[in-house]
Amino acid sequence: MPHIPLVAIVDDDESIREALCDLLMVAGLACRTFDGAPAFLADRAARGVDCLITDVRMPGMSGLELLERVRADGSNLPVIVLTSVLDQGARARALELGAQAWLTKPVADDALLDQLKAAIGSEHWPVEPGP
Template sequence: MSVLETPLIAVVDDDETVREAVAELLYVLGVPCKCFDRAEAFLEAYIPGQFAWLLTDVRMPGMGGLELLRRVKAMEPSMPVIVLTSYRDSLLEARALECGATAYLTKPVADCDIIDLLASAIDHDLEHSPLDERGDSGNG
């Protein structure tokens, strides 16, 4: 995968340790990311189409992750959003999924869970690429 094909991932979490750990994992995988310490900072920097997917914490000072999820889905409905939380809460999980979250993960998150989600997001993008729509995907 070339640099131009590599997706840019947004990581929004008020916990610096989590941001750094996710950024380091993505770096090792060769996937660029941009980290934000709060939802408002992400929205201030947001440009439609800039990010391939968003990983956000739920509970943060200021705007929470569910509100960020709602706003992102209103602006860019197809963007995959992964919700992270330190709290196991089936009602919160149901609300996140109802709002359009692609996945709901509980901290601490295993690297393999993030890798699997990233692989799924990339596969989804490839399946829905303009080449695939023209029938030039090389499958035949």
């Protein structure tokens, strides 16, 4: 049975989490959602994800702080930052920490899926469902 890539979505906006999860499931990916960085870090099952999508501005811990924590733990988990923040300094910091991409909301579905495919690796990408 082929491995279905699991993507974690960390965003404090429930409607964003739901919309992203719907998109990923249609694309053949599995997803887990978290309402903030602390919830992601506290969930031991989150260690099994293949990619992380995170917002930047969230209460408690920002997406950049989450990315710093992930890297400090020695993980090279692919991370995609999806945010409405237009701060070039924050963008530069995220990319310096090894973020796969910095995408701004609203993002085109194809742009996000292309970045996910690059992050996960096309060899792990699910086969498109047939008619």
